[in-house]
Amino acid sequence: MPQVCLALFPGGVAPSGLVRKESASLIIAQRKVLLLNASYEPLGLVSVPRALRMVWQRTAEVLEKDGDRVLRTVRFTFACPSVVRLHEYVNVRKRRRSAGGLRAKILIRDRYRCQYCNKRGTAADLTLDHIVPRSRGGQSVPENLCACCHDCNQRKGDRTPDEARMPLLSNPAALWHDLDLTALHHAAASRPEWRKYLYLDDAAAA
Ligand SMILES: [Zn+2]
Numbered sequence: 001m002p003q004v005c006l007a008l009f010p011g012g013v014a015p016s017g018l019v020r021k022e023s024a025s026l027i028i029a030q031r032k033v034l035l036l037n038a039s040y041e042p043l044g045l046v047s048v049p050r051a052l053r054m055v056w057q058r059t060a061e062v063l064e065k066d067g068d069r070v071l072r073t074v075r076f077t078f079a080c081p082s083v084v085r086l087h088e089y090v091n092v093r094k095r096r097r098s099a100g101g102l103r104a105k106i107l108i109r110d111r112y113r114c115q116y117c118n119k120r121g122t123a124a125d126l127t128l129d130h131i132v133p134r135s136r137g138g139q140s141v142p143e144n145l146c147a148c149c150h151d152c153n154q155r156k157g158d159r160t161p162d163e164a165r166m167p168l169l170s171n172p173a174a175l176w177h178d179l180d181l182t183a184l185h186h187a188a189a190s191r192p193e194w195r196k197y198l199y200l201d202d203a204a205a206a
Helices: 005-006 024-028 049-054 093-097 102-109 150-156 170-174 179-188 190-196 200-205
Strands: 033-034 040-047 060-072 077-086 126-130 147-148
Touching: 024 049, 033 049, 033 060, 033 179, 033 190, 040 049, 040 179, 049 060, 049 077, 060 190, 077 190, 102 126, 102 147, 102 179, 126 150, 147 150, 179 190
Parallel strands: 033 077
Antiparallel strands: 033 040, 060 077, 126 147
């Protein structure tokens, strides 16, 4: 059994029904745990019980504990994890993109506004524009897609925003910035132990 399991489960005994929500202190159960891919890429936030289950099932390891916080069940006391890392790499990008929700996510990210003329529309009024056109090697990835009304889409045609003299209204950095990561950075304000995994210390030093 990995050392971390011994630390979490005194005596290495397998508790059945590991962490039951009803027996966990509500506050602890509501604390979030930063989940990292095997590559250390931040994947998102999970609950303490879920993180503990992943550790127990040996799909994840604990990298950081949440101070002295513990989760008590009827029979066991567990040190609360703050950061856990998957043992096996999960290709989330592929999964997220193949899930087919990309169009909806882009429209939400761009607040249903054409990123060239700022006109607001419904999902039916708006299309997705390849900022660098596909014919020029532009890919169908979030950072190269934006919400666009049909008029602007037609006007821009097969040109880059510069060529078409249609500057993007959104900050290009915002396009690069993963929505999920934005939420993580917000949450990290109260969790200094997450900073190094979100590369916030590097950003502050740069
Ligand atoms: Zn427009």
